[in-house]
Amino acid sequence: MIRVGIADDHPVVRSGLRALLSSCDDMTVVGEASDGRETRALALDVRPHVLIMDLMMPGYSALDLMTTLRERASGVAVMVYTGYPAEHYGPALLRDGARAYLGKDCDPSEVLAAIRALHAGRRYITSDMAGVLAQRSSTQISEAAPHQALTPREFQIFLKLAQGDSPAHIADALCVSAKTISTHKARIMAKMDLHSNSELTYYATKRRLLR
Structure with missing residues (x-):
């Protein structure tokens, strides 16, 4: 029996996944989480075989x-299940230890296939993710778009700033200080050669980076 944990801050997503998994004789849901702290506890205390985890909680x-799970719960196979396109976060999360990166628009059968693959000790690479990885390997650094120079954390903050969130609101959501967010913002603006919030939002909109 494959023991599965579900971590998502949207009840409708957790309910949908629970219903999907309940239709399978070889899977059982052993725990759920609605935020990052609960997810950490679910992984470390319950130790599901597979943890389906939303990207942003x-x-x-x-x-x-990912660092904590890789170091302290290496036996838990992580599937990131998100609405963000694969090219934004997929490569970094796979590099950090996630075994699969699935979009929430994927077919339910693909979720089940991924769970079984992860339980068998394999990675599950979707066609979208394979395309992203192939493109990354063939693209020269000099041709990379400015936002590709950002670290995963910087890109996360970049998107929130582009959506109009204030540094104080972002700091509260990520459980860090406003000063830390301001430092990240300065680095983001410097790396991307941007000089105002309006330029940042325009860039994200033009590149279709916002959901």
Whole structure:
């Protein structure tokens, strides 16, 4: 029996996944979490075989949790299940230890296939993710778009700033200080050669980076 944990801050997503998994004789849901802290506890205390984890949750994001899970719960196979396109976060999360990166628009059968692959000790690479990885390997650094120079954490903050969130609001969501967010913002603006919030928002909109 494959023991599965579900971590998502949207009840409708957790309910949908629970219903999907309940239709399978070889899977059982052993715990759920609605924020980053609960997800950490679910992984460390319950130890599911597979943890389906949303990318962005209150408290800690998948980006924040991967190091802890890799070091302290290496037996838990992580599937990131998100609405963000694969090219934004997929490569970094796979590099940090996630075994699969699935979009929430994927077919339910793909979720089940990924769970079984992860339980068998394999990675599950979707066609979208394969395309992103192939493109990354063939693209020269000099041709990379400015936002590709950002770290995963910087890109996370960049998107929130582009959506109009204030540094104080972002700091509260990520459980860090406003000063830390301001430091990240300065680095982001410097790396991307941007000089105002309006330029930042325009860049994100033009590149279709916002959901």
